[in-house]
Amino acid sequence: MEIIENKPGKNILLLGNEAITRGAIEAGVSVATTYPGTPSSEIADSFSKIAKYKTKKNKEPGFYFEYSTNEKVALEIAAAAAITGLRSLTCMKHVGLNVASDTFMTYLYIGCRGGHVIVSADDPSCHSSQNEQDNRYYAIFGGAPMFEPATPQEAKEMTRMAFEISEELNSPVLLRTTTRLNHARGPITFNKIEKSKEKGNFERNPMWVTTPEIARARHPVLIKMLEKAEKISESYPYNEIINIGKQSEWGIITSGVSYNYVREISEELNLNVKILKLGMTHPIPKNICKKFIRSCKKIIIVEELEPILENQIKQIIYDIGVSVRIFGKTTGHFSRLYEYNPDIVEEVFLKIFKINKEIKKPNKSKLELPKRPPALCPGCPHRATYYAAKKAQPKGVIYPTDIGCYTLGKEKPLEMADLLLCMGSNAGTACGLAVATDEKIISFMGDSTFFHSGIPPIIDAVHHNHNVVITILDNRTTAMTGHQPHPGTDFDGMGRPAKKILVENVVKGCGVENIEIINPNNIEKSTEAYKRALKYSGTSVVISKSPCIILENRNKRKRNEIIHVYQIDQEKCKKCKTCIGKFGCPAIYFEEDKSIHIDMNQCNGCGNCATICPFNAIFKKEN
Amino acid sequence: MKNNIVLTGVGGQGVITAANILGKAALKAELNVYVSEVHGMAQRGGSVNCAVRIGDVYGPLVANGTADAIVSTEPIEALRYINFSNNKTKIITDINPVIPFTVSVGNDKYPSLDKVFSELRKNGDLYKIDANKIAIDVGNIITKNTVLLGALAASDVLLFKSDLLLSTILENVPSRFKEINRKAFQKGYKAIKK
Numbered sequence: 001m002e003i004i005e006n007k008p009g010k011n012i013l014l015l016g017n018e019a020i021t022r023g024a025i026e027a028g029v030s031v032a033t034t035y036p037g038t039p040s041s042e043i044a045d046s047f048s049k050i051a052k053y054k055t056k057k058n059k060e061p062g063f064y065f066e067y068s069t070n071e072k073v074a075l076e077i078a079a080a081a082a083i084t085g086l087r088s089l090t091c092m093k094h095v096g097l098n099v100a101s102d103t104f105m106t107y108l109y110i111g112c113r114g115g116h117v118i119v120s121a122d123d124p125s126c127h128s129s130q131n132e133q134d135n136r137y138y139a140i141f142g143g144a145p146m147f148e149p150a151t152p153q154e155a156k157e158m159t160r161m162a163f164e165i166s167e168e169l170n171s172p173v174l175l176r177t178t179t180r181l182n183h184a185r186g187p188i189t190f191n192k193i194e195k196s197k198e199k200g201n202f203e204r205n206p207m208w209v210t211t212p213e214i215a216r217a218r219h220p221v222l223i224k225m226l227e228k229a230e231k232i233s234e235s236y237p238y239n240e241i242i243n244i245g246k247q248s249e250w251g252i253i254t255s256g257v258s259y260n261y262v263r264e265i266s267e268e269l270n271l272n273v274k275i276l277k278l279g280m281t282h283p284i285p286k287n288i289c290k291k292f293i294r295s296c297k298k299i300i301i302v303e304e305l306e307p308i309l310e311n312q313i314k315q316i317i318y319d320i321g322v323s324v325r326i327f328g329k330t331t332g333h334f335s336r337l338y339e340y341n342p343d344i345v346e347e348v349f350l351k352i353f354k355i356n357k358e359i360k361k362p363n364k365s366k367l368e369l370p371k372r373p374p375a376l377c378p379g380c381p382h383r384a385t386y387y388a389a390k391k392a393q394p395k396g397v398i399y400p401t402d403i404g405c406y407t408l409g410k411e412k413p414l415e416m417a418d419l420l421l422c423m424g425s426n427a428g429t430a431c432g433l434a435v436a437t438d439e440k441i442i443s444f445m446g447d448s449t450f451f452h453s454g455i456p457p458i459i460d461a462v463h464h465n466h467n468v469v470i471t472i473l474d475n476r477t478t479a480m481t482g483h484q485p486h487p488g489t490d491f492d493g494m495g496r497p498a499k500k501i502l503v504e505n506v507v508k509g510c511g512v513e514n515i516e517i518i519n520p521n522n523i524e525k526s527t528e529a530y531k532r533a534l535k536y537s538g539t540s541v542v543i544s545k546s547p548c549i550i551l552e553n554r555n556k557r558k559r560n561e562i563i564h565v566y567q568i569d570q571e572k573c574k575k576c577k578t579c580i581g582k583f584g585c586p587a588i589y590f591e592e593d594k595s596i597h598i599d600m601n602q603c604n605g606c607g608n609c610a611t612i613c614p615f616n617a618i619f620k621k622e623n
Numbered sequence: 624m625k626n627n628i629v630l631t632g633v634g635g636q637g638v639i640t641a642a643n644i645l646g647k648a649a650l651k652a653e654l655n656v657y658v659s660e661v662h663g664m665a666q667r668g669g670s671v672n673c674a675v676r677i678g679d680v681y682g683p684l685v686a687n688g689t690a691d692a693i694v695s696t697e698p699i700e701a702l703r704y705i706n707f708s709n710n711k712t713k714i715i716t717d718i719n720p721v722i723p724f725t726v727s728v729g730n731d732k733y734p735s736l737d738k739v740f741s742e743l744r745k746n747g748d749l750y751k752i753d754a755n756k757i758a759i760d761v762g763n764i765i766t767k768n769t770v771l772l773g774a775l776a777a778s779d780v781l782l783f784k785s786d787l788l789l790s791t792i793l794e795n796v797p798s799r800f801k802e803i804n805r806k807a808f809q810k811g812y813k814a815i816k817k
Contacts, residue, residue, distance in 0.1 A: 013643070013650050013658070127661065151657075151682070184683040185646050185658035260682025342686040362687035362706035363746045367738055369699050370731030372633065372723040374669035412728055586668055586724035599722075601764070602668075 001053050003046060006193045014188045016181040017042035019152040020091070020119060023159025025050070025062075027115065028194035030086035032065045033074035035452065036481035037093030038128040039182035040121035044091055044493070045482060052495035062196050067484050067493040070423075070452040071096035075103045075118065082112035082172065083208065084200025087163050091119035094135045095422060099453070101138070106210050107172060108142045109218040111225070114200065115163030116172040118144070121182050124304045125339035128179075130403065130422060132338070134305035136176055139282040143222050144174040145229040146282035147238075148256040152186035154238060158279060160191060165232055171225050174282075178304065180257045180339060230283035238279025239288055245272035250353075251296035253289075253309055255281050258302045261345040269349060269357070284312050290320050300352060301328035304340050327352050375408055378587035379553075379604030381546035382406045382444075382473050384520035386414045387583055387612065389442050389471070389542075391523070392530030398433050402426040402445035402454070405480045406473055409444065413584040416444070424453025431457060431466040440534055442469045447503055448478040448486040455510060461539040462511040469533045469540045474503050475548040483551055507541045514540040521546055523611050549604045564620045565603035566610055568596055572617035579609045579618065625678035626782050627685045628775070629707045632696030633721045634669045637768030641694070642673035644772065648791035649677040652783035659683035668724070672704050677782055691780040693747070694771050696754065697721050698739045705746050712747035713778045715771060715815070717754040750774060750815055757810045763800070766807035773811025785812065 002012055003022055014022060020043045024032065034044035044067065051061040064081075068074035071092045078088035090100075097104065097120050104118070120138065123129040139146035147162055149155040159175060166173045207214055233239060244266045254262045255278040266273055276292045278284070293299065293316060301310040307329040317324055327333045333348050334340075343362075350357055376383050386409050389397075401407055401417035402425060410417035419429050430443035445454045450472050461468055478484040485491055485498070492498040507515055514536045516529035526544070533540035553563055568588075573596055579588050580596065587602035588609065598609070598618075610618040628645060632638040642658050649656035659674045674685045688709045695701035695716040708714060718736065725731040743749045754770040761770075769792055776785035789808050796804050 011650065013646050013656065015660075180659070180683065183660045185643065185656075185660070186683070187650055187656060257682060261684070264681040341684045342682075346686070360688055363708050365702045365705050365742050365746075367702065367734045367742055368732070369703055370723045370726045370733055372668075372670040372700075372703075372725065374634075375724050377668065412730060580727050581729070584724065584728060586727065589722045589724075589727040590729075 001050065004050055004193070005190070008190055008192045010190045011187050012190070013185050014152055014156070015042055015185050016152045016155050016177065016183065018046050019156035019188050020159045020175070020177070021046035022188065022190070023156040024089045024117065024163070026156070026191045026193050027160045027163040028087055028196040029089050029163070030063050030114070030196045030198070031078050031081035031088040032063055032090070033068050033078045034091045035068055035071045035074050035096055036478055036484045037096050037121070038481055039123055039179040040091045040093045040096070040119060041481045041484070042182070043119060045484070048493045051493070055495055061494065065493050067486065069487055071100040072103050075100040075107070078116060079103065079107050079112065079172070081200060082114040082116035084202045085113040086197055086200040087114045088116045089119065090116070091121070093129065094120055094122040094133055095129060095131065097135055097138055099423065104138065105142045106215070108144055109210060109215055109222055110208055111170040112166065112172055113170065114197070115166035117159060117162045117166060117175050118172055119175045119177065122176060122178045124178055130420065132305060134308065136281065136308045137306065139174045139176065140308070143226055144172060144282065145169060145232070145280070146174040146176055147279060148176050148281050149181060149279065150257055150259040150277070152181070152184060153188050154279065155181060156188050158238060168232070169225050169229055176256070178257055178339070226283050230286065233280045233283050233285040234287050236280040236285070239285050240277055241292065242275045242277060244275065245270060248272040249297035251276060251292060251299045252302060253278065253292070253299060253313060254302040255279070255309060256304070258304055258340055261340055261342045262302050264342055265346045265349055269346070269353070269355060271349070271353065278309065281309065284309070286316060289313060289316050293317055293320065293324055294322060296324060298325045298327065301326065302334065302340070302345060305336060307336065373411065375411060375586045376405060377550060377604065378585050378602050379549035379606035380405070381475060381520045381544065381549065381606070382409065383414070383583065383585065384523055384606070384608045385471065385473060385526065385544040386416045388518070388520060388523050388526035389530045390414070390416060391527045393440060393534055397440045397442050398437070400426045400429040400433065400441065400443040402449050404446035404449055406444050406446060413581050423449055424457065427454055427457035427461060427468070427470050430468040430470060431461050431464070434466045434468045440469070441467070442471060442530070444471045444473060446479070447472060447474040447476065447488045450503060451487045451501070455506065458507065458510045458512065458539070458541065465538045467537060469530070469542060471542045471544060472503050472507070474543055474545045477548050477551055479548045479550070483548065503543050507543065512539055512541045514538065516540065516542045518542060518544050519546060520544045521606060521608060523608060549606060553604055563605045564622070565600050565605050566598055566607060566618050567621045568598055569617045569619060570595055572615050574615050574617070576614060578612055578614060583609060583612055585609055624782055625676065625680050626780065627690045628675040628677070629672065629685055629690045629693045629704055630675065630695070631672045631693065631700040631704045633700060634671050636696040637765065638671045638696055639673055641768040641772055642675050644792055644795050645675045645788070647795065648783060648788045649675070651791060652787055654678055654782060655680065657683035670700060670703060692775055692778060694775050696767060696771060698736060699734070702739055702742055705743070708747040710747060713750065713780055714743050714747040715750045715752065715774045715778060716743065717767065717771065718751050719753070719755045750778065752811065752814045754811065757814065758807055761806040761810060762803040766800070766803050769804045769807040770811035773808035774815045776808070777812040777815035
């Protein structure tokens with residue numbers, strides 16, 4: 001397995017996320033935890049693969065890894081390990097840090113003994129997220145030292161070094177990444193792999209217990225730590241100045257992936273500029289910045305999302321009382337929205353440097369192209385659940401939804417996603433809608449989401465007797481992020497057997513009295529179950545049990561089982577379009593002559609189209 | 624010297640795999656390289672685009688109008704990313720449409736292939752290839768991406784030799800698929816260079 005070869009100097013191509021895992025392995029990480037979320041998932045998935053690979057080879061993995069129930073739990077497990085002196089890593093998507101923020105904010109007061117790197121994978125442009133919040137604010141908010149790599153190689157090195165800095169400061173640190181780093185591959189040079197510690201040592205100390213008295217005593221310690229961190233930032237090797245062309249009055253300050261666009265465009269436009277590239281952005285190295293500012297008359301600040309560097313640079317300019325012109329977001333040159341790219345940076349630079357270069361309009365197709373958004377897979381059991389729920393009551397229902405594949409139920413023809421905030425929000429908003437309206441409410445969440453944060457709102461619903469139908473789509477995996485295990489699977493992230501927690505047992509424990517357990521592939525019975533649930537006055541929970549078809553079919557192929565696909569009998573087909581227009585399976589399509597067919601390469605063989613066809617025109621193809 | 628290669632297609636057609644193999648080959652040629660991956664929200668079925676940047680480049684994103692080649696496993700997906708092309712860009716595309724469900728449910732229309740190809744021709748140097756047929760002929764549809772990499776190698780844009788790309792492919796596929804991948808690559812190559 002290449003990623004764990006102990007060959008210093010070897011070059012390989014790694015994904016930014018894999019590079020972070022490698023950096024942690026080189027640093028001798030002992031504990032790694034996560035809740036999966038794009039664009040962070042491959043960091044944790046790499047730990048999972050390494051653990052499984054080593055176990056298979058009868059070797060000790062060298063670390064403990066888990067997919068935790070949610071990000072808060074993940075952070076707490078790794079924090080405790082770091083408090084005992086073990087090097088730990090916790091990774092999550094940006095919004096995951098919201099879930100973990102309660103722990104994060106106070107953890108910074110007490111700090112750790114072993115290095116602890118918290119990775120936040122931000123998602124400018126919301127490629128796969130519900131917002132594009134800038135988690136650099138968390139570093140400032142909580143007082144965490146922060147690093148922002150620009151390339152996969154930097155991601156690996158900064159992760160490795162972050163453990164040492166974390167230990168020097170006795171504080172967890174934040175490695176803030178963005179999608180364009182997480183999901184970019186680049187060349188990596190290996191360092192030596194340090195041996196990880198097997199066990200930590202918990203030293204009892206009243207300071208670990210954050211009562212008000214201790215918290216008051218710890219806050220000044222946190223402030224002192226940040227002063228020390230600033231000194232580290234002043235000599236941090238990835239805080240560097242790069243000169244392009246001749247000396248001039250122009251400076252650019254940038255960090256993270258934006259540096260790549262700045263560097264490329266500066267060279268392309270033959271600019272004479274010096275670039276202050278910051279790798280450690282909290283605390284900002286004030287002395288380096290002061291010296292840099294004094295050497296410039298005009299400074300451009302290039303950073304995605306919020307003007308965080310920009311505001312700090314303005315403060316420093318005020319402190320040193322020099323007259324320097326700033327070009328950034330607050331001056332209207334750069335946007336606070338979305339991900340940057342070379343084209344955006346070039347356009348702004350041309351304006352700022354008053355360069356007369358004609359920007360050719362990008363080529364554009366004159367043809368209107370059909371959209372190709374992601375869709376529920378052919379054979380996805382969620383589609384069958386949606387179909388049954390709608391059949392039970394076609395109108396007058398609000399459908400709060402949640403984070404996961406099932407969000408795709410928003411698309412036509414199902415259109416069964418009406419309200420979404422964050423992980424677990426389906427059930428809470430369902431209760432609110434039941435209070436606020438007289439509509440029927442059917443909400444949807446996945447099993448992983450249920451364990452993550454779906455349980456407290458169910459308890460709320462039962463306790464207050466909210467009139468809602470809450471659906472748990474139990475497909476026994478965390479499908480959207482790459483089929484990670486969760487508390488409802490009988491194995492864990494290291495591939496070891498694990499206690500499987502049944503959704504229905506938890507739901508029963510929450511006090512839900514009306515529980516319907518359905519197999520969504522039996523659409524008739526599922527529809528009846530929804531009808532009963534809707535009739536019930538109070539909280540009903542429908543647990544729809546059917547494994548993710550992608551995983552199921554993958555396992556069938558491994559066992560050499562045949563997956564029977566379905567076909568349409570063209571003579572029987574009356575072109576009523578139920579299969580396309582109401583069920584919406586993406587494997588079913590029209591030919592130019594308007595006849596309806598099933599794409600055999602896409603069909604996953606669920607057979608639900610055959611069940612719903614009013615003319616029995618769909619049949620299983622016998623191989 | 625640099626290479627900007629854009630690879631596009633539909634999720635599940637091996638676009639990301641092809642981009643990674645191209646990146647690995649560049650690294651073997653001791654060139655600097657970045658590969659960007661856009662992971663969609665669903666496991667499959669969505670529009671996918673990757674970029675491979677080789678040589679004197681910083682970061683993985685390709686600027687508009689700067690692709691040396693656009694390689695697509697599906698015709699309209701080549702056209703969807705035509706903003707990356709200039710009139711010298713080699714556009715290498717498979718000719719077999721994958722109908723999006725937006726078309727199946729009647730919201731959108733799939734344009735006629737003649738019009739798609741004529742638009743592509745207007746915006747670059749077009750090479751059409753029936754990669755599905757070649758892949759099935761050599762033994763397995765999964766070699767479709769290899770057919771297209773063979774075609775890319777034949778288009779003379781890459782900064783390294785085609786043998787290096789082939790050997791990288793063969794190192795990265797299970798041994799039982801080596802022979803069909805070799806054939807797929809060679810047939811893809813010959814489809815362009817006759």
